[in-house]
Amino acid sequence: MTKNNFREEGSFIETVDPNDKDKMRTFHMKHDEEMNYNCKQCNTKISAYNKDWHAPLCDKCFDQMMENKE
Numbered sequence: 009m010t011k012n013n014f015r016e017e018g019s020f021i022e023t024v025d026p027n028d029k030d031k032m033r034t035f036h037m038k039h040d041e042e043m044n045y046n047c048k049q050c051n052t053k054i055s056a057y058n059k060d061w062h063a064p065l066c067d068k069c070f071d072q073m074m075e076n077k078e
């Protein structure tokens with residue numbers, strides 16, 4: 009996988025240890041797979057992907073956070 013592909017796949021990439029297999033596993037999952045977690049802001053159901061890669065926030069809170077950053 010090239011760096012470019014890595015960047016295109018998600019809008020927000022945290023620093024990740026490639027040896028962290030649990031986290032690399034969820035990176036390739038869809039946003040609606042394993043909805044077993046809760047958004048830390050509004051407590052809505054979120055996927056394993058959002059838990060590991062979105063702070064852990066639902067898509068809505070995540071978008072808001074990104075907007076506030078800019």
Ligand SMILES: [Zn+2]
Nearest residue numbers: 047050066069
């Ligand atoms: Zn939320």
